Amino acid sequence: MNTYKVLDLPMRPRRLRRTAKLRAMVQETTLQLDDLILPIFVVDGDGDPEPIKSMPEVFRLPIPQIIEKCQELYELGLRAVALFPRVQSQKKDDQGTEALNLDTLVLSAARALRVALPELILVSDLALDPYTSHGHDGVLDLSGNVDNDATVAILAEMGVLAANAGIDIVAPSDMMDGRIAEIRRNLDDSGHIQTAIMAYSAKFASAYYGPFREAVGSERSDTRSPIDKRSYQLNPSNFREAQRELLLDEREGADFLMVKPAEPYLDVIRYASDNANLPIVAYQVSGEYSRIWAAAERGWLDLEACMMESLTSIKRSGADLILTYFAERIIRYRHLGGISSGAESS
Numbered sequence: 001m002n003t004y005k006v007l008d009l010p011m012r013p014r015r016l017r018r019t020a021k022l023r024a025m026v027q028e029t030t031l032q033l034d035d036l037i038l039p040i041f042v043v044d045g046d047g048d049p050e051p052i053k054s055m056p057e058v059f060r061l062p063i064p065q066i067i068e069k070c071q072e073l074y075e076l077g078l079r080a081v082a083l084f085p086r087v088q089s090q091k092k093d094d095q096g097t098e099a100l101n102l103d104t105l106v107l108s109a110a111r112a113l114r115v116a117l118p119e120l121i122l123v124s125d126l127a128l129d130p131y132t133s134h135g136h137d138g139v140l141d142l143s144g145n146v147d148n149d150a151t152v153a154i155l156a157e158m159g160v161l162a163a164n165a166g167i168d169i170v171a172p173s174d175m176m177d178g179r180i181a182e183i184r185r186n187l188d189d190s191g192h193i194q195t196a197i198m199a200y201s202a203k204f205a206s207a208y209y210g211p212f213r214e215a216v217g218s219e220r221s222d223t224r225s226p227i228d229k230r231s232y233q234l235n236p237s238n239f240r241e242a243q244r245e246l247l248l249d250e251r252e253g254a255d256f257l258m259v260k261p262a263e264p265y266l267d268v269i270r271y272a273s274d275n276a277n278l279p280i281v282a283y284q285v286s287g288e289y290s291r292i293w294a295a296a297e298r299g300w301l302d303l304e305a306c307m308m309e310s311l312t313s314i315k316r317s318g319a320d321l322i323l324t325y326f327a328e329r330i331i332r333y334r335h336l337g338g339i340s341s342g343a344e345s346s
């Protein structure tokens, strides 16, 4: 047997990790139902839920089934949903004309939800990519570039239509310059002073949006090759540019600032939370969801544990709210409180 001497230590941090109860007592970050927003994909008609191959447990749903699901989850504690449309390709054109139709899928879903669940918080994405045949978030100018100011004018109109349909929070996800101020002005001018703006402020040109683009069908319909959005979304290597975008949106009148994706950009979330006096939202995007699922399906990672570790880390870095496709699972199975304080390990 080795002999050893008892160390003379002023601090023994392991003291507070000894039992599950002690660990729970000193846990710093806990996930709550109030923190979660569930993204929902809306599809036409009243058929069966359509599975999304790259996103297990996520479906495109027709409106009657959305109502049913939201009613069920609302009883269990769901607070907020974000609506995304799967637009039929024959309704798409290069101008995204369908976005200003009074009966878009999103607006119809919003009106139905508003009646069924008056207190459910409704968020709608404002961007043109579900509606354009080329899949870009805006309209193109003559040289094929996304035309900033022409796009902003459309987004501002979309914002008013969303507010008319009962949406509580509009969420521009397009990354055009100056859109927050313009959307705010249009909302106010049309009397919607209470409609809030959740700005996708630091949205990076990320490869993790792939499964989402499958879900809403915003891949380029001709080639199915990835769309290059780098002329408007941020370069993943640029931190100071992300700061600039966050501060601009705060100044333009956003009510929430969003960082997206979430887990690869915890430094940006931390910065936003330390420097802006607004609620900070993080979007755990489709690819972040799918990579955890894929590894879990192979038996390489534990789904529940990685889900909670990921969401807890996002919250710990300073996010007040998280958009996540895991919200439904968390609400159904009551995975709250943050990563388990681990009764099972010692």
Ligand code: PBG
Pocket: 125, 127, 129, 137, 173, 174, 208, 209, 210, 211, 212, 213, 229, 284, 285, 286, 287
């Ligand atoms: C569209 C939009 C995207 C996402 C949300 N809104 C995709 C994109 O910018 O290409 C991604 C969400 C996800 O991946 O879960 N403007």
